[in-house]
Amino acid sequence: MTFPRLPASAWFIIAAGSCLLMLAFGFRASFGLFVQPMSAANDWGRDLIGLALAIQNLAWGLIAVLAGGLADRFGNVRVLVVGALLYAAGLWITGGVQTPWGLHMGAGLLVGAGIAGTGFGIVLPLMAKAVSEDDRQWVLGVGTAAGSMGQFLIVPLAQQFIDWLGWTGALHVMGLMALGMIALAMPLARWVKPGSAGVSATGEDSMARTIGLARGHLSYWLLTLGFFVCGFHLAFITVHFPGYLTDNGFDPDVAAWSIGLIGLCNVVGAMVSGYISGRVSMKRVLMFIYITRGVVTVALLVLPLSLASVLTFSCLTGFLWLATVPPTTGLVATMFGTRYMATLYGVVFLGHQLGSFTGVWLGGWIYERTGNYDAVWWAGVALSLVAVALHAGIRERRVDNLAPAAV
Template sequence: MATSRLPATAWIIITAASLILMLAFGLRASFGLFVQPMSEANAWGRDLIGLALAIQNLAWGVIAVLAGGLADRFGHVAVLVAGALLYSLGIWMTAGVDTVWALHTGAGLLVGAGIAGTGFGIVLPLMARAVSESDRQWVLGVGTAAGSLGQFLVVPLVQQFIDWFGWAGALHAMALLVLAVVVLVMPLARLLKPGFNGAPNLADPETLVQTLRMARGHASYWLLTLGFFVCGFNLAFVTVHMPAFLTDNGFDASVAAWSIALIGLCNVAGAMLAGIISGKVSMKGVLIVIYFGRAVAITGLMLFPLTLTSVLVFSCVMGFLWLATVPPTSGLVAVMFGTRYMATLYGVVFLGHQLGSFCGVWLGGWIYETTGSYDGIWWAGMVLSLVAVALHWPIREARVSAPATEPAV
């Protein structure tokens, strides 16, 4: 990990991209804090608010594929600016919302589109292309850790905004804060051109259409996508419903906010370690360990008495495993197909993640309103984590240089 040899241009890209991810993911992780106050203000069930945030995750996934294609074709700067503007508009529209259509449009479609334009699918390929292949995995770990650090720093700040300004005022503050992404993009505008690939990673010989055709017929690629569905299911459910789950069990709202923040803090170490390790050992092996660890963590939360200690332990363990899936998952995409069209190909994998997010968020609200408890969705997440372990086992870590003959899953 000889970071000293990186050129100044690479450091500027890494720094600006990391700050963008801190803001984008810190604000996104804060939406769970609004489930209770919005529900009480409008007499809405958690299933309805959960549906809006599920739409957000689904829109994020679908639009991430389009955003990745636009970034690969026309460059990342325009996509990042458009994403920040849509993100801000969606949050502003959600402030003080009292109609369902506005909730689903603002917190759902617009915020989802905004995160798609400022999230991992756009920023991580940018970082990967700025460095050599030998430095790629630790850089992906840095970017992932930056998103988690944003979760640690921003979520308690948003809870403070709610205490100071009320939930609607807090959303107005968030809408203004996300515009800082536009400022962070400015130093990148003169460094990045359409088709930017970084000096060490010149364009791959395959065209985009040929690469997509190879990906479509490659079983390992689809197994990776299905496994990422489980990741999204776990993460989105916890992000959105953990605060309400804890307050339902008698904990103060500040404990709920710090639980989400602690998850982010612990994942700074988890993501960095995953990035470093997945550059040295089997990436699918790292993913298998992560998903098995999640199954163990959820089982412990369900079986042991729910106390402040058990909440903090779960937050630390789950946090360590939280976005640790991203460096090896995105790294496997790069290993299979190179970095030239990584934004598009990772966007497809990430769509699987967001389909899982949609299911986790919506089912969490629906099961709670139907049964009065989150227990069923917790156990579903545990079982799916074990399914993900099985899905990753047969993945082949090798470059696809010709049309795959193995059948698609």
């Protein structure tokens, strides 16, 4: 795997975008650590906290569509700055929250909006536009890996903040850290202009025509439905796996490092996925990822639970964690080009976040009624098979010759 020869401006965008994603996804992946201390402090069940984090994922998905459209029209940098401000406000409000409404507003709506404005849907298209089509999958893999590196670095750090400052102080410190994303976003205004199409945007369709093409294209909707499954898997594990481990007698530090280890291993998984997706069928890469996720989950459930099995599960899950993002974003770009990629990926990502809402909320709801997460784990296995079937029907080619669907 070799590094491409790129101009200095492209490397600048890649570096700044990667740092942004490290912070955005590191903070987001830390929320599972706060479920138990927040529950104990306020006498809340995991279903209530799970609902707030489910709202976070749903808000993320819904606002990502709006954020993508605003980024395509007014520029990614402005959206990034607003997203960072919302993110910081949400983290700060969540620190010390004492009412369910405050929890839903802070950890739910505001943090969800903040992630939408600073996450993959805004940053990856910016990075993709900075390079040629030949290097597109490589840079998508780099950006995805950066988000995972943030998970590896920040989740254990968040646990240390909790140990030192309590959960309230930890969230306040993270809120202040989130403001650092503004410093990373502002210099990009020098290199990225509103509405700039990048190297590969020549001859792209108008926004209205492109969205019309997407609305009438079956493969686009199969991709969206398949991404629902990815969201279900990732959000359930991020929020509930720490509680699952502590329920089974593991130390909270083990739970934190298990989530961090997922992020570390996904640095490799995302890079490899981005590299392979540029050379083989992207839908087949996705089919392999989903079926392997199902096998790994079955192994966790049927084998004796031990530190070795937890670490093995974390490593294998990490290799498959965000490895779906490079081929998924790559398929969107293959079908419709990069000019309105933020908008079109935002719709696909909404499917992901509907799955995230379902996984987080269902996990908390079932736990409070059964005392365990078994039913949700097995539902995730079944959905892996559904995702394989959905992606098998995708046609992996550009759709310029298709007519827009009728309203």
